[in-house]
Amino acid sequence: MNSPRSLNVLLVEDNPDDELLISRELRKGGLAFGAERIATRDQFHAALDRGGWDIILADYALPGFSGLEALSILRARESRVPFILVSGTVGEEIAVDAIRAGAHDYLLKQNLIRLVPAVTRAIREAHERRQREATEHALQEHRERLELIYNSVSGFLAFLTRTPEGRWLYTSVNRAFVLKLGETGQAIPVDRLLGREVEDVEANEFRLDAETIRWFAELRHRAIGAGRPVTAERELRLVAGVFVGEFTFIPVVGPDGACRHLLIDGRDVTAQRRAEEQDRRIRDHMIQAHKLEALGTLAGGIAHDFNNILTGIFGFAELAKMAPDLTSARRQSEEIIRAAHRAKELVGRILTFSRQQPTNRQPVPLTDVVRELVPLMRASFPKSVELAVRLPEPGAGPGVLADSGQLQQVVLNLCTNATHAMPAGGHLVLAVEAAALTDPVPTDLAPLVAGPHAKLTVSDTGAGMAPDTLRRVFEPFFTTKPVGQGTGLGLSVVHGIVRDHRGAIRVTSAVGRGTTFEIFLPVVAGSRAEDTPAPPVPTGRGERVLCVDDDPVLVAVTAHLLTELGYEPVPFTDPVAAFAEFSAGPAAFAAVLTDNRMPTWSGVELARRVSQLRTELPIVLVSGAVDPEALSSFQALRYRHLLAKPYTLAQLAQVMSHAVGRGG
Template identity: 40%
Template structure:
């Protein structure tokens, strides 16, 4: 017979944890968990040892102190009772205390505790049986104290404590009846109280051992889980190492092949064709491929024109042309970083007039590298100059989500992904949007249409396609939020989304946004002249090259600059003469003291000090927090001299204000 205690802890690898199996009386681990008993008993004894030592000393102390009661209750028999206390029982307690320091204690702890309990209780029973009537009627309370100690304070196991308790009770009852020193009614009352105390102690001891075993069992399960997780981690690391090794070998083989192929001019064209085909086949399922591709092109332009400039130092015209190309490529890289950061940030969108054509083209350019070769991307951006009032990031999100859904619909067999952007004019009731009937007011609109040749959507599912978390894709492929997010964005922009689908033929999604007439928002304005000054600026950047570059740019604008690569050193210089500096410009991410902490300490030394913060990712800081701190402006790296001169002049000339973001 056994009892089971269900565990609420999940077993390793997501399986349900097996229930703890214990014998209902002895509380020993039973069934297939018998092997847990020896290590549990060893740990149980090890944890109990300090408390057993303390209990043995306290038992010796109190057992001896009660000798005073002997002298009061039975002065004639005091010496005989003291002999029992000090010559028999207390030495046994001390022997139990000494036994806790033995190497055999872990194996024989329960037997030692039983000897101590039986000797202590036996001494009390002897005193009640051989003493006067007053002792016989009152010393049973000492037996209850022994039972309390046995069940609740010395970590005696339930089965051992129970056996000792009942032996003492039976012995006490027999001895009291034999001595005939108490009336039957008083003896019955004493036995009732002692038996009640014994039963309560049994419950307490049972619960204590049960939950101690449960805690041990839970730790055992956690240990198993930890070992399996460690083993899985080790296996995963081995797999990653093996895949990395194979990839390195493949890359090395490819490098050698390219070097060989480049030796002959006629093989170059063949190699370029193979590489282009390989790029199509190696597209991954995220935008990282498109981003990396763009960055490589920009870096190639920067490196190539820089090398050309270094090769022709005596040709100012060639150097100037190369530097212009480097600057253009750098600006393109800076814009791409800004688009990535803007697309990833979780902030409220800003609606403003924009040309939607370039936004769609940019999204498709990044998306192209993520599509498998089996899907052909066809685009027709007819509305190149059309403008809408929208948030560019959210327009990006619409294109990416719709195209990703279309690609998933064609994942098994491939097909054509067609994206068109055109100008349309809508009359009353011309459009019926699905799944909810709607109409657009008459007017001029831009229509973004995404068409795939995938499997299509069944009619009974059309009413649920915009429900959050609803998806017909395989598990792990989609979250079911794509179309729900798109509809939310479209409706927030005052537009309408229309879905038409035919099973086996594909799906067409159209997004209508109101077109506006206005000035060319994308046309670059005239370059503003540089703003100069003569103030003293404290510049802090942990990158030595950037600190030197910033100092040169500011010096070229006429400012006096004290540049530091250590925020601690910069803070020391500011403390030495706080009134020396008219402005502080600091990087955000620095070791030791970051830019925000440095600004806080500087403003504590001299409140009102103008501070400009700049970082490669300005969205990581809270505008509200910076405003409360007193920072005047935030610049995004890389910084151009025009943006730097404009921001510095605005901060130095303006009154304290909330921090703005200057790109």
């Protein structure tokens, strides 16, 4: 009936002649159309049911039916089909009523000159209205989808707007935000937040403390000042509980460069931080367990070196007893002191390597870290393994930011693995050198960047590894050794430590041709200690010092040394008795020097009791190995000093001078 561009016209008209008149006028106006004429209410309902009409032209008066009634039926169906009243009898008042009822126009049959423009305009407006409604509907659906996403995400979101006066107001928050920060874990009604100042909401709705409110304000200022997102993390204490929150403040900058809006994106990272802490504890325990395993490997070499030192001490002590004159005795005493220094250094290396302690990274020469292990490894490894060491001079070579004990763990694990790979003997090379990485950095050394690096190489002539083994070499608990002969933790510990130091490790191997491990660590400045002349030995001026150690030999030696330095020692082997003496006259003492590990009371406990009587009294705690927990308690005291065993006369003089000078 119609071409694709023709109009479907529903004509509500009882007069066929008027149908011809209207059709002729539409054709004269150049409109292509198809028309259907109906004249009764039932026919009108049926036509509307079929649908597909572009426009309805209705006479005002029909037998038993009217144009206004047709308009009422159309609008009752909520139809948006354009409706024009065309009649020969319509008056101005009726026409106005028709327009108010929803008709698009009204025309007189005696004057149809406006018919085509009216039809064209009505159809165009209907099309534009449908497009506008479709657009509004799409926008509404988009808003609803965004609202659904906004309120469904687990992150808590809030949108802040700054007023012309500079106040920040909440203008939008999602459900997670009000639920997470609610007073009792229940969502705060959004209406209680919107339009209110952030500090008011944080203090009165979220019940945040003043310090946390200042922290959030500082984040806002940082984000605005930087003009980019700023992220920070904080533990929040709410009425509903405690959680660790990660917050990102994202400034929304307008065309004029001013920031008038801020988006807050928050996440609850409590579980993640707990998992990271658990992973750290497991890793630390794994490293510590492997340290003990490695110490077992070194035990023979340690015992050998220590026995050599003790043999020298005994020998020179016997020679000193038999010395014919004071000069010879002094020479023997100097040899005893040198041997004792060697013993101290050996014990220090063992403690540094083996003790469980927090990571303590500082700039150190990688050469010196490695060099300390070489004597222990030479004494401990099988004689069939030839150890070739290629290191720069002491204090020279590249420096790295590292924990010395952990790096020594890496060296020892790699070298121990290498000796296991050479049961019949072979060559083991240990080298340190500077290495410059250039762009592009090899993919196997990610995440390193171009620049200077320190390179540690451990290479052996052992059995080597097949490609399948090489791919799994850093997996925890993976081992090629028989059951009961290896934990499979050694190389995974190495990998973890290297990664934790922001380094990378490369391994190459071939069956029957040996294995080479190359470790790259970023270079830092300031790792070489400058030689400084020894300061003069300071002396006392007769100050009384309470000297406590449960070992009679040590308390006697310490008392003699204090006397030589010009102090008046009051020695005790019982901390309870020492405290009783002190309590009888606290003002008589200038300082307390006490060992830590003693029966009855520890040195820390004695220090605590003494400080209760005289808070300003200097206390020197002496120990070979201080428990970190006890050390924390001791450091809470005001005038406290540490002196590590074994110590020299000069070291005792320095700490006593500093303590008495500060306390006095």
